[in-house]
Amino acid sequence: xxxxxxxxxxxxxxxxxxxxxxxxxxxxxxxxxxxxxxxxxxxxxxxxxxxxxxxxxxxxxxxxxxxxxxxxxxxxxxxxxxxxxxxxxxxxxxxxxxxxxxxxxxxxxxxxxxxxxxxxxxxxxxxxxxxxxxxxxxxxxxxxxxxxxxxxxxxxxxxxxxxxxxxxxxxxxxxxxxxxxxxxxxxxxxxxxxxxxxxxxxxxxxxxxxxxxxxxxxxxxxxxxxxxxxxxxxxxxxxxxxxxxxxxxxxxxxxxxxxxxxxxxxxxxxxxxxxxxxxxxxxxxxxxxxxxxxxxxxxxxxxxxxxxxxxxxxxxxxxxxxxxxxxxxxxxxxxxxxxxxxxxxxxxxxxxxxxxxxxx
Amino acid sequence: xxxxxxxxxxxxxxxxxxxxxxxxxxxxxxxxxxxxxxxxxxxxxxxxxxxxxxxxxxxxxxxxxxxxxxxxxxxxxxxxxxxxxxxxxxxxxxxxxxxxxxxxxxxxxxxxxxxxxxxxxxxxxxxxxxxxxxxxxxxxxxxxxxxxxxxxxxxxxxxxxxxxxxxxxxxxxxxxxxxxxxxxxxxxxxxxxxxxxxxxxxxxxxxxxxxxxxxxxxxxxxxxxxxxxxxxxxxxxxxxxxxxxxxxxxxxxxxxxxxxxxxxxxxxxxxxxxxxxxxxxxxxxxxxxxxxxxxxxxxxxxxxxxxxxxxxxxxxxxxxxxxxxxxxxxxxxxxxxxxxxxxxxxxxxxxxxxxxxxxx
Numbered sequence: 001x002x003x004x005x006x007x008x009x010x011x012x013x014x015x016x017x018x019x020x021x022x023x024x025x026x027x028x029x030x031x032x033x034x035x036x037x038x039x040x041x042x043x044x045x046x047x048x049x050x051x052x053x054x055x056x057x058x059x060x061x062x063x064x065x066x067x068x069x070x071x072x073x074x075x076x077x078x079x080x081x082x083x084x085x086x087x088x089x090x091x092x093x094x095x096x097x098x099x100x101x102x103x104x105x106x107x108x109x110x111x112x113x114x115x116x117x118x119x120x121x122x123x124x125x126x127x128x129x130x131x132x133x134x135x136x137x138x139x140x141x142x143x144x145x146x147x148x149x150x151x152x153x154x155x156x157x158x159x160x161x162x163x164x165x166x167x168x169x170x171x172x173x174x175x176x177x178x179x180x181x182x183x184x185x186x187x188x189x190x191x192x193x194x195x196x197x198x199x200x201x202x203x204x205x206x207x208x209x210x211x212x213x214x215x216x217x218x219x220x221x222x223x224x225x226x227x228x229x230x231x232x233x234x235x236x237x238x239x240x241x242x243x244x245x246x247x248x249x250x251x252x253x254x255x256x257x258x259x260x261x262x263x264x265x266x267x268x269x270x271x272x273x274x275x276x277x278x279x280x281x282x283x284x285x286x287x288x289x290x291x292x293x294x295x296x297x298x299x300x301x302x303x304x305x306x307x308x309x310x311x312x313x314x315x316x317x318x319x320x321x322x323x324x325x326x327x328x329x330x331x332x333x334x335x336x337x338x339x340x341x342x343x344x345x346x347x348x349x350x351x352x353x354x355x356x357x358x359x360x
Numbered sequence: 361x362x363x364x365x366x367x368x369x370x371x372x373x374x375x376x377x378x379x380x381x382x383x384x385x386x387x388x389x390x391x392x393x394x395x396x397x398x399x400x401x402x403x404x405x406x407x408x409x410x411x412x413x414x415x416x417x418x419x420x421x422x423x424x425x426x427x428x429x430x431x432x433x434x435x436x437x438x439x440x441x442x443x444x445x446x447x448x449x450x451x452x453x454x455x456x457x458x459x460x461x462x463x464x465x466x467x468x469x470x471x472x473x474x475x476x477x478x479x480x481x482x483x484x485x486x487x488x489x490x491x492x493x494x495x496x497x498x499x500x501x502x503x504x505x506x507x508x509x510x511x512x513x514x515x516x517x518x519x520x521x522x523x524x525x526x527x528x529x530x531x532x533x534x535x536x537x538x539x540x541x542x543x544x545x546x547x548x549x550x551x552x553x554x555x556x557x558x559x560x561x562x563x564x565x566x567x568x569x570x571x572x573x574x575x576x577x578x579x580x581x582x583x584x585x586x587x588x589x590x591x592x593x594x595x596x597x598x599x600x601x602x603x604x605x606x607x608x609x610x611x612x613x614x615x616x617x618x619x620x621x622x623x624x625x626x627x628x629x630x631x632x633x634x635x636x637x638x639x640x641x642x643x644x645x646x647x648x649x650x651x652x653x654x655x656x657x658x659x660x661x662x663x664x665x666x667x668x669x670x671x672x673x674x675x676x677x678x679x680x681x682x683x684x685x686x687x688x689x690x691x692x693x694x695x696x697x698x699x700x701x702x703x704x705x706x707x708x709x710x711x712x713x714x715x716x717x718x719x720x
Contacts, residue, residue: 024400026507026509029507029508029509029622030438030507030508030509030606030622031404031434031437031438031508031606031607032402032403032404032434032435032437032438032440032498032505033402033403033404034400034401034402034403034500034505035397035400035401035402035403036399036400037395037397037398037399037400037401038397039396039397040384040394040395040396040397041394041395041397041401042392042393042394042395043392043393043394043395043446043479043480044391044392044393044480045446045448045480045481045482045493045495046448046482047448047450047482047484047493048484049450049484049485049486049488051486051487052484052485052486053484074391074392075392077391077392078390078391078392080392086403086405086495088405088406088407088493090407090409090491119403120403120404120405121405122405122406122407122493124407124408124409124412124413125409125412126409126411126412126488126489126491127411127488127489128409128486128487128488128489128491129486129487129488131450131486131488131491133405133407133448133482133493135405135446135495140394145392145394147386147389147390148389148390148391149386149389149390246390246391247391262389262390
């Protein structure tokens with residue numbers, strides 16, 4: 001029973017090789033790559049599995065983008081500039097081979113967008129679900145690489161890079177668990193229709209719900225679920241200002257709990273300061289349970305803590321506000337995460353996040 | 361739908377953290393690791409999939425070892441000292457959770473054996489097959505890292521690190537496609553029985569075929585299939601002597617063809633010089649098709665080319681012969697691989713190796 005790694009990678013080498021220009025990548029034609037590292041490298045690996053991290057009917061292009069971006073998100077959360085990636089593609093025998101081209105186009109397009117090189121990889125066939133494992137490398141932008149464990153009592157707690165809950169809500173819309181009218185309640189329908197008409201042709205078909213006209217808000221929410229909109233510009237903030245830092249992927253509350261536990265501190269988060277999208281707020285204020293937004297996951301934004309003395313610098317650095325910078329709370333002595341309302345009253349969170357279990 | 365990466369890795373963090381002592385590994389409690397690289401790093405990634413690279417009833421301990429060793433083999437083939445690894449474990453929901461402990465014990469035991477650190481990883485659940493993806497890092501022992509493309513006309517062709525065909529034959533024995541009596545023909549049964557008695561208790565139960573008494577030859581063949589016996593000492597030979605070099609994983613002929621193609625040369629290989637195990641030779645000389653041995657794969661030895669001027673140095677460097685160093689042929693102008701018998705006559709190889717196809 002031979003390894004089927006090397007030959008299968010040759011199947012897609014032709015698709016990927018034009019994007020493997022780094023000398024160390026050896027045009028993907030060798031068994032290993034060489035990284036010429038002149039200093040510290042940040043390295044991370046994350047896999048996505050069909051049926052777990054994406055659905056079988058998600059577009060293959062966004063699956064490719066998600067596989068890379070969840071790793072880029074980890075690099076950003078550590079204040080590193082994305083540099084290179086390895087790709088392992090476990091392809092189901094039942095999935096059409098022609099989708100590999102679309103996967104490769106999307107993956108290499110995203111690599112180019114982030115200025116990254118493909119160093120190499122592996123492929124195999126499976127009778128199980130499509131599985132994409134990526135290892136990503138980045139160069140730290142700062143002198144230190146902040147960990148989860150570096151929060152200090154008195155720090156501000158910040159989010160940067162996007163909205164909380166949008167991806168979760170987009171997934172609910174796509175799966176039909178949340179109906180379109182639930183995010184439409186109370187909005188200006190004429191303005192929404194005009195916006196949709198102006199955007200017609202620019203929104204991919206897979207973002208239009210069956211039996212519905214184009215809805216730009218729904219399209220935005222679903223697109224953040226399908227392929228998170230990660231912002232490498234945030235890495236500079238992390239490198240310059242962060243004590244502790246991590247990306248938010250498993251739900252804001254669950255990830256804040258991890259940061260608090262690793263740092264040996266408590267995080268007090270003001271619910272009203274959390275950045276939600278307009279449709280998510282509308283949904284939460286008209287009957288939706290906002291706690292789902294802060295526990296749903298797939299946000300891929302950065303959670304960091306920084307000295308309050310740097311508050312002015314941090315706000316000035318964001319400038320026009322394109323990075324959705326939000327100061328959402330503070331680090332206190334103690335443990336755990338407390339979510340509070342405008343009056344400072346605790347908001348109970350029955351299920352702080354995804355509970356995981358391996359095997360039976 | 362949240363990512364389930366971080367929390368699940370916490371499930372096994374307790375099992376792996378004692379083995380993640382490198383400062384950059386951050387005790388596996390962070391989203392990324394930091395590698396302090398002072399120079400070039402060799403990096404490789406290989407995944408193994410249940411039903412493709414290993415069988416569902418293979419022991420979970422050898423699955424863990426194979427996952428690491430196929431990557432270590434790539435590093436050795438590039439002349440690099442194994443240094444560190446990332447582990448991505450995609451665990452079937454249907455597989456008992458208690459096997460995770462055995463997996464972790466075997467994986468960390470092998471890491472320690474090779475002097476490697478675990479830098480981090482990812483885990484997820486799947487409804488599909490167990491899938492283990494490893495990324496491994498090594499430090500080049502030489503000034504250059506030989507690629508497949510560096511063979512020169514006139515070079516000797518060498519194998520080092522083990523036998524060809526033993527893993528294939530072991531898999532055939534385990535699956536029942538080859539019967540035990542086929543490797544026993546003509547051997548000294550009294551000596552074999554005495555050896556088996558002397559080894560009793562040292563051979564794991566899973567290496568004893570159903571309904572058979574312990575057979576040390578069969579156990580050896582099966583063990584090389586279950587977890588390849590890779591030899592980091594070979595990396596020094598590659599670093600010191602190799603022009604072109606790669607590990608042999610997909611079958612000797614198929615991998616030699618890749619090296620020939622990448623280098624733009626032909627490889628002439630003498631069948632009688634190929635290192636087979638004693639039972640594999642006995643099987644081939646008593647009715648087995650020896651061409652299966654050179655195309656079967658899973659050998660995980662090193663194929664390299666070197667100047668004939670260094671022949672004496674290379675042979676002297678091996679010393680007592682523990683690394684199974686074999687000079688098997690030479691590099692010629694032309695293309696492809698020619699396998700020849702003792703008289704120099706070509707031996708046709710109908711199927712040079714595993715044919716791969718992704719998707720339907």
